[in-house]
Amino acid sequence: MSTAQESATQLYSATLVRSQRITPPDSSEEVRHLVFQRGDLSIQCQAGQCIRVMAPGQHGNKHHPRLYLVADPDSDSAGGAEFALCVRRHDYIDDFNGERYPGVASNYLCDLKVGDRIEFAGPVGYPFAVPASRQAGILMIGMGTGIAPFRALIRHIYEKLGSWEGKVRLYYGARTGLDMLYMNDENKDLAQYVYQPTFKAFQAISPRPVFDAPVELDKALERNAAEVWEMMRAPDTHVYLAGVGALQPRIEQAMIGIAGSLDAWRQARETLRQDGRWHEVVY
Ligand SMILES: Cc1cc2nc3c(=O)[nH]c(=O)nc-3n(C[C@H](O)[C@H](O)[C@H](O)COP(=O)(O)OP(=O)(O)OC[C@H]3O[C@@H](n4cnc5c(N)ncnc54)[C@H](O)[C@@H]3O)c2cc1C
Numbered sequence: 001m002s003t004a005q006e007s008a009t010q011l012y013s014a015t016l017v018r019s020q021r022i023t024p025p026d027s028s029e030e031v032r033h034l035v036f037q038r039g040d041l042s043i044q045c046q047a048g049q050c051i052r053v054m055a056p057g058q059h060g061n062k063h064h065p066r067l068y069l070v071a072d073p074d075s076d077s078a079g080g081a082e083f084a085l086c087v088r089r090h091d092y093i094d095d096f097n098g099e100r101y102p103g104v105a106s107n108y109l110c111d112l113k114v115g116d117r118i119e120f121a122g123p124v125g126y127p128f129a130v131p132a133s134r135q136a137g138i139l140m141i142g143m144g145t146g147i148a149p150f151r152a153l154i155r156h157i158y159e160k161l162g163s164w165e166g167k168v169r170l171y172y173g174a175r176t177g178l179d180m181l182y183m184n185d186e187n188k189d190l191a192q193y194v195y196q197p198t199f200k201a202f203q204a205i206s207p208r209p210v211f212d213a214p215v216e217l218d219k220a221l222e223r224n225a226a227e228v229w230e231m232m233r234a235p236d237t238h239v240y241l242a243g244v245g246a247l248q249p250r251i252e253q254a255m256i257g258i259a260g261s262l263d264a265w266r267q268a269r270e271t272l273r274q275d276g277r278w279h280e281v282v283y
Pocket of ligand 1: 032050064066067068069070086087088090091092093094095102103104105106107145146148281282283
């Protein structure tokens with residue numbers, strides 16, 4: 001995590017109150033929206049921050065700690081006592097024996113039953129600051145479970161604040177249309193905001209998912225180059241990047257093209273960083 005800052009090593013507990021698969025059954029990816037009720041109300045997380053889930057350890061280790069972004073930091077339904085995570089069930093092929101193994105923490109979380117308790121530390125990282133002015137632009141670029149803090153941010157500005165006058169743009173990539181989190185047949189949470197006059201979402205998928213061809217998030221940005229650049233250059237726009245990891249070089253390349261040169265892009269990004277308007281959680 002590029003801007004990690006752990007505020008506490010103290011452990012907290014939370015109880016699972018809901019677990020919903022948010023990718024359709026015919027998607028090869030299992031991603032779940034998990035809602036927890038916290039035991040200790042003094043711990044508060046904000047959009048852009050993670051918690052460190054202390055999954056039960058293996059091979060004599062007490063814990064297997066892994067970071068997860070908070071998808072809903074402060075669910076109103078329980079007076080702020082709930083928070084949500086968006087977790088992809090991870091597995092991997094062992095290089096040595098070619099066997100498929102389940103990732104420890106993600107499978108532990110995805111297999112939890114309602115009423116089960118987890119331990120966690122945090123919050124970790126800097127919150128995604130909400131611009132002070134409602135006329136400011138909000139430009140979000142992300143991939144996969146990186147959608148979690150964007151969902152929290154979009155809900156915050158349209159539901160808690162009631163409206164947003166600046167442009168709100170979401171560039172979101174997933175391997176296939178089925179894997180578009182919170183925007184598919186299983187869960188349409190984010191689709192409801194397309195009726196907001198200031199909100200637009202641009203989706204990108206991989207042209208050849210079977211061959212692991214990269215998701216064309218760069219192309220989506222390039223198709224809207226004029227608006228993207230205008231937003232990046234505006235004095236009050238905030239830019240948010242989340243979960244893009246491997247896609248970062250392609251996004252960087254697209255931005256150099258959109259800016260016209262490497263220097264112009266670096267300068268624009270530096271200005272955003274210096275003003276505290278560039279927010280990034282990449283993993
Ligand atoms: C800042 C940050 C935020 C994150 N937010 C999210 C989020 O919101 N949602 C989400 O789903 N994930 C998120 N992640 C990823 C998450 O933290 C975990 O890394 C992920 O879930 C996999 O953890 P795991 O315990 O399931 O897998 P692990 O068991 O840790 O395995 C992970 C990898 O380790 C390697 N490995 C492990 N054991 C072996 C072995 N015996 N032999 C060979 N290789 C091995 C493999 O490459 C495997 O792919 C985030 C990560 C970061 C850094």
